[in-house]
Amino acid sequence: MMPWFKRHPVSEADLSAYIDGQLANVRQAQVSAHLESCDACAAYVADLRSLKALVATLPQEQPARSFTLTPAQASQRPTPRRSFPAGLALAPAMALALFVALVGIDLLAVDGGGRGGVPEALTAKYADQGAAAERSSAPAPAASGAEAGGLAPQVPTVVPGLTGPADSAAPEQGKAVENGGPVASNGRATEEAVLRALEGLAALAFVGSLAYIILRKRHPSDFRR
Amino acid sequence: MDSEGTTLRLARAGDLTAFNELVRAHQGLVYGLCLRMLGQRAAAEDATQVTFLTAWQNVARLRGDRFRPWVLRIAASVCMDEFRRRGRRPVASLDASLEAGMPDPPDPSPSPESASLGSELRGRIEAALLALPAEQRLAVVLCDVQGLDYQEAARAMRTSLGTVKSRLSRARARLREVLLREPELLPGRLRPGSGGDET
Numbered sequence: 001m002m003p004w005f006k007r008h009p010v011s012e013a014d015l016s017a018y019i020d021g022q023l024a025n026v027r028q029a030q031v032s033a034h035l036e037s038c039d040a041c042a043a044y045v046a047d048l049r050s051l052k053a054l055v056a057t058l059p060q061e062q063p064a065r066s067f068t069l070t071p072a073q074a075s076q077r078p079t080p081r082r083s084f085p086a087g088l089a090l091a092p093a094m095a096l097a098l099f100v101a102l103v104g105i106d107l108l109a110v111d112g113g114g115r116g117g118v119p120e121a122l123t124a125k126y127a128d129q130g131a132a133a134e135r136s137s138a139p140a141p142a143a144s145g146a147e148a149g150g151l152a153p154q155v156p157t158v159v160p161g162l163t164g165p166a167d168s169a170a171p172e173q174g175k176a177v178e179n180g181g182p183v184a185s186n187g188r189a190t191e192e193a194v195l196r197a198l199e200g201l202a203a204l205a206f207v208g209s210l211a212y213i214i215l216r217k218r219h220p221s222d223f224r225r
Numbered sequence: 226m227d228s229e230g231t232t233l234r235l236a237r238a239g240d241l242t243a244f245n246e247l248v249r250a251h252q253g254l255v256y257g258l259c260l261r262m263l264g265q266r267a268a269a270e271d272a273t274q275v276t277f278l279t280a281w282q283n284v285a286r287l288r289g290d291r292f293r294p295w296v297l298r299i300a301a302s303v304c305m306d307e308f309r310r311r312g313r314r315p316v317a318s319l320d321a322s323l324e325a326g327m328p329d330p331p332d333p334s335p336s337p338e339s340a341s342l343g344s345e346l347r348g349r350i351e352a353a354l355l356a357l358p359a360e361q362r363l364a365v366v367l368c369d370v371q372g373l374d375y376q377e378a379a380r381a382m383r384t385s386l387g388t389v390k391s392r393l394s395r396a397r398a399r400l401r402e403v404l405l406r407e408p409e410l411l412p413g414r415l416r417p418g419s420g421g422d423e424t
Binding site for chain 2: 011012013015016017020022047048051052054055056058059060061062063064065066067068069071073074076077
């Protein structure tokens with residue numbers, strides 16, 4: 001509607017402030033000089049002045065009643081605005097930190113965990129447990145060897161992937177050592193699933209708490225009692 | 226210290242009678258702002274009452290002796306909260322507002338000022354005002370209706386001078402555009418091709 005403003009050295013806002021006398025002296029003089037040579041801006045300024053005068057003539061409606069306060073009203077305690085809980089303000093940061101930590105663990109697991117993305121720390125833990133179990137079951141092999149296959153299949157379930165190579169089930173157990181054993185695989189899968197779920201929850205908590213804070217800041221009245 | 230300063234000092238000290246003097250002196254101003262912002266008398270009365278109650282509850286913390294911009298700031302804030310509470314955008318459809326005009330009927334006993342302004346034109350201006358975005362409307366009401374300068378308006382709106390300037394400019398441009406759609410209602414100066422003689 002007003003393409004001429006784009007070609008003019010004076011903005012629409014300057015012309016509006018000009019009629020209110022709210023420009024700095026130098027700028028006021030510049031606009032004034034421009035108006036002498038520009039019919040379009042002069043006409044616009046005249047329109048704005050007329051408009052301002054019209055709006056100013058709108059009647060100032062008087063209230064139908066008085067708003068003076070009675071002693072009862074004056075004794076009302078201020079409506080408590082729900083103060084912003086400090087914990088809530090920290091929630092997004094805490095959720096983000098948790099998310100980053102979980103992702104970090106996940107990445108470390110992929111980079112350094114070797115098989116199946118399980119961290120070395122976890123495999124070392126299983127190794128320690130396995131070694132302890134092996135020591136505690138050391139007297140048994142003679143008996144277990146005598147009873148042949150009766151007890152042998154149970155060994156991997158007790159000490160996943162860490163049965164001795166001299167055991168009667170050696171070939172299968174060697175394979176189990178390579179793969180971490182069926183129970184260890186299940187354990188790793190569970191660990192990964194838990195990790196993913198925690199990451200998801202942390203991300204959800206971050207987004208949710210951030211959205212809540214933004215909404216509360218933008219629409220404070222919606223959160224009042 | 227002037228009379229209002231003394232009254233304000235007493236009100237700060239908890240003197241309800243003194244505070245009510247301030248209320249009587251400013252209630253027309255505050256109610257006018259609320260009415261122009263909200264467009265409904267009942268809502269404007271509620272907002273005015275809330276404004277003065279809030280002012281009373283916080284007057285002890287008021288620094289300086291400028292009650293007017295402070296109470297207008299509270300009123301503006303109450304009006305903006307009311308918009309949000311209603312859960313609707315303050316920017317109404319322009320055409321709907323123009324068709325509807327002011328929700329409340331005009332005052333049965335118009336003032337001489339009101340009578341001098343054609344009622345149709347007045348309705349047009351009021352409808353155009355109501356169709357403005359809330360922030361722009363607040364700028365027009367404070368500066369052009371209430372007569373505040375940019376500094377006072379900036380304080381009331383809790384914003385900068387530059388923002389007041391740009392909001393007011395956009396609001397006036399929009400009002401002008403709307404009013405020029407029906408030039409036959411306008412006084413000669415605003416009519417297209419009238420030559421734009423300055424007054």
